[in-house]
Amino acid sequence: MDHRPPENQSPPAGPTPRRIVSLVPHATELLFALGLGDRVVGVTHECDAPAAALALPQVTADQLPPGLSPAEIDRAVRERTERGEAIYRLDEQRLADLDPDLIVTQELCPVCAVSFDEVAAVARELPRCPEVIALDPHTFGETLGDIRTLAGRCDVKDAGVDLVAEISRRADAVRIAVRGGERPRVVAVEWFDPVFTGGHWTPQLIEMAGGIDLCGLPGERSETTTWDAIRALEPEIVVCIPCGYDADRSLAEATPFAQQLWSTGARRVVTLDASAYFSRPGPRLVTGLELLAHVLHPDRVPTPPDTVHEVARPTASAARG
Missing domain, CATH: 3.40.50.1980 (Nitrogenase molybdenum iron protein domain)
Structure with missing residues (x-):
């Protein structure tokens, strides 16, 4: 706030x-x-x-x-x-x-x-x-505080209470669903050239979704890094959420960097709708949380709330190129 x-x-x-x-x-x-x-x-x-x-x-x-x-x-x-x-x-x-x-x-x-x-x-x-x-807001909790702030200023406090309660209920359901599961090592890529890894609320969403964020710190700004640095972290899953792009555009932006993304050694590389669920700290962040939980734990959260695109592995000729 x-x-x-x-x-x-x-x-x-x-x-x-x-x-x-x-x-x-x-x-x-x-x-x-x-x-x-x-x-x-x-x-x-x-x-x-x-x-x-x-x-x-x-x-x-x-x-x-x-x-x-x-x-x-x-x-x-x-x-x-x-x-x-x-x-x-x-x-x-x-x-x-x-x-x-x-x-x-x-x-x-x-x-x-x-x-x-x-x-x-x-x-x-x-x-x-x-x-x-x-x-x-810099954190997931602060987004809920903003709901209370705006609801209070506009004299709709009850609507604010209800919205916070609904978001909290959905977040708790995710925590319960992934509790006790293995926690995959995750890197969230927020931009490709130069490489940015997700900050602010994104590390929290990954942790809440049952993963281990290898790069970001909750509440801190997104940071530039290198592909070599990401490879050294040995992520199991790379989540591509280029700032401001929807699911289809995210895939289009990630595809030219498929070689770098797969060179991290990850077993899975996906793109999600960053514009709707990650770039904007609004009421749909909780949908981003649910989407991440599905990506990290498809056995525990079997139904994704929206599209998940898999980034194709580059062919041998593309890799040589």
Whole structure:
């Protein structure tokens, strides 16, 4: 949750917000899950869940050109960040026209949304001077805290209690299902070039799903590494969850790196829907937990909640190439 000093905080909470703009996809999902969809008047260009969000006005746009490779995306993001330039463009006029009394954003990752400082500066210039809330969870537990925060601010505390209870029930069911089983050694790959391994809540999800995360630390940022370093860890399962990509796109991104992935010695390499279940710390993280539990323990969690793609082993000729 937001722990900035008071001078950077929004004004004190006022009347119950009725016109909400969400500037981060997981906040959009959370608002709808709390039954607040009718109050959401604007979203980002990446807000694709639930389906009703697709019909709402979009107040952001991507600044990066399409068709970049993983390495080119990483380089472009780093260069823009170092220059202090935004990855996303905020449509200030459209935001003003929507006349929100609450803007929900994040400050966790400069790659994931318009920066908090930019949003706060724009909000101060709007006639209504809307409140700005930043949801910045680093752990699975903090995502549940964000549910309580937003539910309380929007005066739907009972809906927040119910949603937390349902997510907790499903998480407990996974823990019970995998209890006592062998714990496979797992590496979660969050990007391919350069190689990033999953951080923040991902190591927790792996542990809760009955695995041993070999790279990440709960609550810490994702880290760059090398294929040699991953090989030295001798993972049994490699889970590919490239940030922001769905299951099919994740497989497409992983396939050119099949040789490196299988050279780790893993007995299984899979890709999952990162955008829906891992990149966004919203209410669907628990579905990611269930999906991981199936991948790690298919005998104990036999029915996957969504698609699991197996990355094909490279042929001998491809490996030589």
